[in-house]
Amino acid sequence: MAKKVLNVEDDADTRTFVSTVLEENGYLPIMAMDGEEGMKKVKKERPDLIILDILMPRESGIKMYHELKLDPNLKDIPVAMLSGVSKRTFLRSQAALTEFGDETVPEPQAYLEKPVEPEDLAETVKKILG
Amino acid sequence: MKISKILFVSEFEELWLDALQSLMGLRKAGMNNVVFLHVISKDKVAMRRGAGYLKQEERKLKEIADIRFIDWAETLFEEGMEVVAHIAIGNIVPKILSVTEIEKVDLIVTARLKRAKFEELYAGSETSELLRRADKPVLIYNYLSQSGKVGENPFERLLLGLDWSVSSEKVLDYVLALRGATKRVDIVHVMSEKDVAKISKMEAQKLERNNKKRLDEVCDVLVNEKFDARPHLYIGKVEDQIQKAASEHRTTMIVVGAKRRSIWKEKWSGSAAHSLADTSELPVLIVPTEVK
Numbered sequence: 063m064a065k066k067v068l069n070v071e072d073d074a075d076t077r078t079f080v081s082t083v084l085e086e087n088g089y090l091p092i093m094a095m096d097g098e099e100g101m102k103k104v105k106k107e108r109p110d111l112i113i114l115d116i117l118m119p120r121e122s123g124i125k126m127y128h129e130l131k132l133d134p135n136l137k138d139i140p141v142a143m144l145s146g147v148s149k150r151t152f153l154r155s156q157a158a159l160t161e162f163g164d165e166t167v168p169e170p171q172a173y174l175e176k177p178v179e180p181e182d183l184a185e186t187v188k189k190i191l192g
Numbered sequence: 193m194k195i196s197k198i199l200f201v202s203e204f205e206e207l208w209l210d211a212l213q214s215l216m217g218l219r220k221a222g223m224n225n226v227v228f229l230h231v232i233s234k235d236k237v238a239m240r241r242g243a244g245y246l247k248q249e250e251r252k253l254k255e256i257a258d259i260r261f262i263d264w265a266e267t268l269f270e271e272g273m274e275v276v277a278h279i280a281i282g283n284i285v286p287k288i289l290s291v292t293e294i295e296k297v298d299l300i301v302t303a304r305l306k307r308a309k310f311e312e313l314y315a316g317s318e319t320s321e322l323l324r325r326a327d328k329p330v331l332i333y334n335y336l337s338q339s340g341k342v343g344e345n346p347f348e349r350l351l352l353g354l355d356w357s358v359s360s361e362k363v364l365d366y367v368l369a370l371r372g373a374t375k376r377v378d379i380v381h382v383m384s385e386k387d388v389a390k391i392s393k394m395e396a397q398k399l400e401r402n403n404k405k406r407l408d409e410v411c412d413v414l415v416n417e418k419f420d421a422r423p424h425l426y427i428g429k430v431e432d433q434i435q436k437a438a439s440e441h442r443t444t445m446i447v448v449g450a451k452r453r454s455i456w457k458e459k460w461s462g463s464a465a466h467s468l469a470d471t472s473e474l475p476v477l478i479v480p481t482e483v484k
Contacts, residue, residue, distance in 0.1 A: 151266040158272030
């Protein structure tokens with residue numbers, strides 16, 4: 063059975079791009095349009111990997127990532143960030159959340175800055191899921 | 193009442209990152225969440241004869257907005273804030289109202305919104321439309337000069353304009369929620385010159401005494417909550433006197449209440465709040481009577 067990959071992304075063009083790459087490489091794509099919907103889909107679908115954008119409506123990828131990693135039932139699901147926000151900012155924001163009282167969370171399995179080439183995305187997914 | 197989530201509406205020509213950063217004083221009042229909204233006017237991408245819907249133009253404008261928002265969001269994320277963004281196509285006021293509802297924001301921040309002159313004649317300004325329809329407080333925020341200067345902390349010295357209506361009570365509640373972000377509150381009531389002219393000297397003095405008493409009561413409420421507050425009574429035309437008081441007391445923001453009224457009532461009888469929103473150089477925070 064194909065492995066499930068959840069893509070949390072508000073931009074329709076990027077969702078289509080990621081979905082196409084995933085399907086062409088034998089994975090089953092699941093889509094969510096923001097962090098709030100993403101969390102619901104994670105709990106319902108238990109994906110094998112999450113590809114996560116950051117700046118979206120309703121809930122950002124920064125918050126969703128933090129929530130995932132602090133949830134004992136979900137923290138082991140690997141996450142690949144795919145965003146226009148730089149990795150440096152992502153790491154600083156996670157550190158800032160820790161300063162404001164949250165626990166420290168581990169770094170994501172991969173960090174891809176937009177735009178990403180289809181081969182690079184496919185390779186990253188393969189590397190994580192095997 | 194709390195202010196934890198603000199909606200920052202930007203068309204990029206009127207409000208920039210420094211305006212947003214100047215609002216960070218609100219963090220002391222519990223603000224930890226910013227929602228960005230950029231609305232691309234339908235006219236910019238609408239159907240053109242021979243060209244159809246300008247999809248490529250839409251992509252370009254969305255990309256520009258996305259790049260700008262990412263840059264702003266990076267600054268806020270690094271400070272531990274939650275940031276979300278909406279980029280929409282359509283009419284600005286309905287989009288502001290819909291995102292306000294979706295994101296459940298506590299405060300809408302926008303620059304003065306303008307319509308074409310002809311449209312303004314019969315429909316009023318978009319700012320007026322927003323104030324008429326919004327059920328959340330709206331901060332009309334403009335750069336103080338053409339060079340784009342903003343006050344460092346607009347919430348620092350408030351001028352609280354009270355007319356003793358129901359909306360006045362809501363405004364006071366809202367100001368109380370700003371504790372931490374605000375140092376000084378000057379409470380102002382303006383007696384109408386026309387009303388005073390109609391009554392005897394004795395009645396005018398009674399009215400004055402009554403207004404002073406009510407101002408003192410409000411002042412006590414604020415002082416009890418650790419605000420530095422002072423009462424002031426003015427006489428004359430409301431919007432003129434409020435602007436005068438603002439300049440006398442080195443105000444950084446004017447705060448007034450407003451009833452939600454129909455477009456025709458607004459057009460013919462006007463309101464001090466809308467007039468201040470349209471003309472004041474200082475930021476104006478307008479709290480609607482029906483705050484949800």
